[in-house]
Structure formats: C-alpha cells, structure tokens
Amino acid sequence: MVHYLTVSAILFSLGLFGIMTRKHAVLVLMGIELILNAANINFIAFARFGGMNMDGHIAAIFVIILAAAEAAIALAIILNIYQHFKHVNVDEVNTMKE
C-alpha cells in the first residue's frame, strides 16, 4: 500500500509544482487534474487495502465526475480570460488588485 501512496504523493507534488510554476492557465488546470488524480489513487488504495471498501470507489467516481464538471467550467473561464486579455498568462491577470 505504501507504494500506492508514494505514487500518489509524487503525483500530488507534481500537480502542486505545476500549479505554482506554470504561467499558462491550461497547464495550471492540468496541475489541478494531477492533484485530483493523486487523490483518486489514494481513495482506490484505501478501498483496496484500508477499510473503505466500496465507499472509496464511489468517492473516486465522484471525484472524476467533479473533475469533468470542473474542467468544463475552468475551460470556459479560461476562454473568457482569453477573450478579455488576449492571452491566458495567469501572472498578468491581476487587475482585481488595483
């Protein structure tokens, strides 16, 4: 089980790294997907070796559905940002602080 969790931790760290370092909004979104998937691996691992049983599977499927919805909304936002700023560089989308 430790291997699964290790993979999951690496995946989570990669996702976090991607979120914090990438400038492109789509890449940031991909980082988020990585984190979600790291969580999914954890759920499955706990369902298989821990005491979660079917609950873990349900939660994983739920996360996948959520991720799909989230991706749809996030892409829509990114599309709007693009229409507004003509780019999707998250570093420069900071007009709210003015």
Next chain:
Amino acid sequence: MMAQNIILPLSIAILLVPMVSFIINIFFGNKLGKISGLIGTTILGIDLALAIFVAFTKLSTFADLALIQNKVEWFNLGSSKINVGIGIDNIAAIMLIVVTLISFLVHLFSTVYMEGDRRYPKFFAYLGLFTFSMLGIVIANNFLLMYIFWELVGISSYLLIGFWYEKDSASNASKKAFITNRIGDLGFFIGIMILFFTYGSFMFEDVFAGISSGKMPFDNPTLLTIAGMCIFMGAIGKSAQFPLHVWLPDAMEGPTPVSALIHAATMVAAGVYLVAKVFVMFTADALTFIAVIGTITAFISATIAITQNDFKKVLAYSTVSQLGFMIMSLGTGGYTNGFFHLVTHAWFKAALFLASGSVIHAMHHAMHHLHDHHSDPQDINNMGGLRKTMPWTYRSFLFATLALSGVPITSGFLSKDGILAGTLAYANLTGGWRWIIPILGFSAAGMTAFYMFRLTILAFHGKPKTDIAQHTKENKLPIVLPLVILATLSLWFFYSPNPTNASNGWFHQSVVQPATVVPAAYQWDFLMPEQHATTEISGNEHEQHVLPGESSEAKAIETSAAEHVGGHSYANKFQEELHHFHNTAMILSLLIAGFGILLAFMIYQFKIISADKLASILKPLHQFSYNKWYFDELYKATAIGGTLVLAKALSWFDTYIIDGMVNLSSYVTRGFSFFVGLFDNYVIDGIVNLTANVTGYCGNMIRKLQTGSVQAYVAFALLGLLIIIYFFI
C-alpha cells in the same frame, strides 16, 4: 331670569351678525362682486331687526331692571380672576338701534354710492367689521372688553378712512386719525389700569361698588379724579374733543358713507357713550375738566365751521362742535340730555352726511358728463341751486339742518335745549367763572344755526354757480331713501309728545340719570341724591314708575322719589335747577338760533350784508377761523416737530451708539472666531487627517500582499496548510 334668557343671547347674535358679513365679504368678496353689497345690506337688515326687538323688549318688558348682564371668567392673572361679560342697560339698548339702523342705511346708501369702485366688496367687509366693533363697545359691561372693541373701532376706522389709499391725502388722514386716537387711548388705558390696580376688576359694577365703598386708588382721592380724566382721554381721542379734534375733519377723505357712519353717528359717539357709561364714577373735579373740554370744543369748532368752503369740512366741524355739546352736557351733570343729544344728533348728522354724499355723487356724475376733471366736487362755491335739481336731497338736508340748528318741532331742539338749560343750571349752582360755560355754549349754538344755514343757502339756494351744479340730477332710490328716513327720525314725536319739552317723553323716562357712586366729599352736592330719595335709590336699581295723576313737571324728573314724596321732588338738586331754567334756556336758544339763521339769510340769501366785505373787515378773525385756529400748524411745530427732532436724535444715537456697540461686538466675535478657526483648522482637522493618513498607509502596506497572482495565493494556502498541520499533528 327670563330676561337674560332672551336678551343676552340675542345681543351676542346682534354683535356677531355683522362679523358674518365681514367674513363673507373679505374672503369671498372677489367672487361675489356686486352681490356683496346686497349681502352686506341684507345681513345688516337682519341685525337691525334683532336690535329693534332686543331694545323694545328691554325698554318695555324689562324696564325696571337697570342692567341685564352676565359674565364669565376669562382667565386668571395671578390671584385675580378676570371676568368679562356683556350687559344691556337702557342706553345700550338705544345705542343698539342707533348703530344698526345707521349702519344698515349706510350699507344701503353705499350699494349705489360705491358702485364701480375697484374694492367694492372690501368696502362692505370693512363696514361690517366696523359695525361689529362698535356693537362690542355698546354691549360690553367691563373695561377690558370695551378697550378691546375700542381699539377694533380704531383699526376699522383706519381702514375705512384710508379706503382710497391711492390718494396721499386719504392715507395721511387715516394715519393721522389712528395716531391721534392712540394718544387718547393711552390715557384710557392708564385710567383702566389705575382702576384695575385699585379694585382688582375690570367689571363696571365691581369698580363702582369699590368707589362707593370709599376705597380710593392709593388712598388718594385725587387719583380717582385722575383716573376719571384718563378714561375721559379715551373719549377725547375717539369723540374728537379739543385738543385731539384735528383728526376728524381730515377723516373726511374717506368715502362719504363712511363719514356718515363713523364720523357723525357712531364711532365718535363711542367716546360720549363711554363717558355716559362710567358717568357715575367721575368726581366733581373730573366733571369740571370734562365740561371745560366740551365747552372749548363746542365753541372752537363752531367758529371754524363758519368759514370753511368744503361741504364735508363744514359738517365735520359741526360734528366736532355737537360732540362738544354732548361732552359739555355730561360734564355739567346733564346725563340724560347729553345722551339724548347723542341719539338725536346721530340721526340728523347721518342725514346731513348722506345728503352731502348724495350731492357729491351727483356733482361727480355731472362733472363726468361735462368731461371736467379739475373742479372740486365738494367745494360749496361750485354748487348753488341744487334745490331745483335735487329736491329730495334738499328737503332732507334742510330738515336735518333745522334740527341741528335747534328749531322747534325737531328733535335737535329738544336735546340742545336740555343741554343749554343744564349748563345754566350748572353755572347757577356753582357760580363764578363757570358762567362762561353757558355763555360759550349759547354762542356756539347761535353759530351752529348760522353756519348750517350758510351751507344750505350756498349749496342749495340761489342760481347754480357753475355748469356742473346745473347738470346735477337727483340720485337713485337707495341713496334718497336713507336720507328721508333719517330726516324723518329727527321729528320731535319720536321722543316726546310735547315738542317743547322732552322730559315726559319715553326717552327721558328710560334714560334716567344714575345716582353717583363717588363719596359726597368729592362730588358736587347738587349731584348727590336728595336725602329723602336715598332710601329708594340704591345703586342703579331705579324703579321706573310714573303715577298717572302727576303733573308733567313731576314726571320730568321721574324717580321713585316722586312716588313717595309726590309733587315737585327731584332726584337731586341739579334736576330741580334744570327744570327752573328750562323756559329761560328755551327762549334764549330760540332767540340766538333765530338770530343766527336771520344773519345767514341776510348775508348769503338776500345779500344785504356783503360776505366779502364782512370778511375783509374782520380779516384777522376770518383768517384765524379759516385756518382752523392754526391747530394743524401748531401741532406741526410742536408735537410733530418735536417728534421729528427726537426721532433725529434717536436716529443719531442708533447710528453711532447702538450700531457702534453692535459693530464692536461683531469685531470681538470675529476676532475670537478667527482663533477658534485656527484651532479647528490645525488641531481638530489635524487629528482627523492623521487618523486618515495612518489608516491609508497601513492599507497601502497590506495591499501589497494582494498580488493578484494565483500561484502566490496557492503558495500561501500551502504554507497555511503546513502551519495548521504542524500545530495540529
């Protein structure tokens, strides 16, 4: 108390009805337009009917009640309760008819006379207000209400005299009337206050009771005399007595119906009425003062009236003179005759004034017809021959003139005769210098006959002096009818069956001289009730009763005493003396009036004596009279000049001292404010700004954390998470 049940509510109704006319005409007058005159006249007609009913009820059914009155508590002043109320005694009942009838006829007259005036409804509103205030004076039974209505009369006369205020002379005359009246009112007020301070009440009955109990203001009988003189000052102002008589002739600037209503019949009668109402409280000295003022007034204004050329001015001075007669009569103790003359004079003087209005109206129309806008329609030198063109006006005028001159068969003869007999009796009882009062009185009566016939002859007789006079026409019925009614009322039989002696007529039976309340030490002994009569005469409660078998002489001075002693018995010595002088006075006054009339005819009708020549022989006298004894000039130099100098001095004081103080205080305030301003600007504002700056600085510092960079936020969130994990695990 049936009497109160009927009479007092009706009296209040009589008082308020003219107010209704005022309210309707002042608020809705512009919408009503020409109907307002009709409304005012109708309302006054109702008022007149009520007044006649009340007066007849009072004089017949309740004749034995001296005074029907009621009072209510109005308010408290410290510990003393202030009562007000209304009371109807016989003179009030008679005055009710006088006021409402003349007011009604004047309304009727004005519906035609004021036709086409721009403020036609307002005129009727003012007439209503005036009638209201005058009726208030009549029915008041206390000084307070009387003073209130007294002032209301003042203001309504101001409004009416200055009705044509576009004319400078009219607005000046109204101011003059008002201010002159104020001087008298001030005295009246002081008198009231002396009495109120002493007796703690405004009610006539309380004051009289206090005086008869021997209580004196500040324990000083002189102050009672002064209080009486002060109250009489009100009458001096309102009744145009010397030295405040100057306003009345100027008041002729008002429309002529106003002159008839105010300056002949009612407002000026208020002063005489007041003196009659409080007659019992005048001491011997106060009465002497009153008699002297009245005599001077009667004489001076008669001399002035002789030379005036303005139709209304002659009548105005004759009014002043007749008012002097009334006051003189009251001052000499002739209460009944004084009040009698007030009533009779009201009728024929109103007739004379309305006739003058009729003439002026006709002259105006004639001038309009001839396109003449420069002549004076009131100048008797522009008239002449009006007898032919205006027969009804002439007849009424002539009859009223006869009454005013004191020709037998008229009411004026009865009353004037009584007054003159009274002055003779007075002079005989007091002696000494007081003989001058009857002498001046008789000469004034002679002059009255002379100037009235001069006026009649110049205006109505002979040939028309101008085209205007030739083109005059008799006026419409609403103008002529009041003249005829008023002139008819000057016949003797309205007052007494005997045309030479009024004393057994209903009037003298109703208006009995009340017993004086002043203690004997301060009153003429001839005005004190005779000893044998005192048992029955208690206060004002005379029993009015005449035995059928008594001779007319005994009835003449009818009191209850007559009933007990029988034969020739009089309420006081004055009445007895008055009776003795009756025939002497009658013959003398007839001779003098006859002489005056004869002289007027000789000079002006038959021109046996040339008026111009006479004037040039007596030039200084003529000038003196023509210029009204230079009273106006005298007042201008003294009172007005003095006031102006004082005003200038006060203005200087205001400009330099008061303004200086004001400016100084303003400078000080400004200096102080400057420092307060500095403190505000730098200290208070500084604190406020400092707070704001600190807050802004902190805000700027903190906002740097808000980078807007999503990655930075994530990093912070991670950091926060790590911290939480570190603390909780």
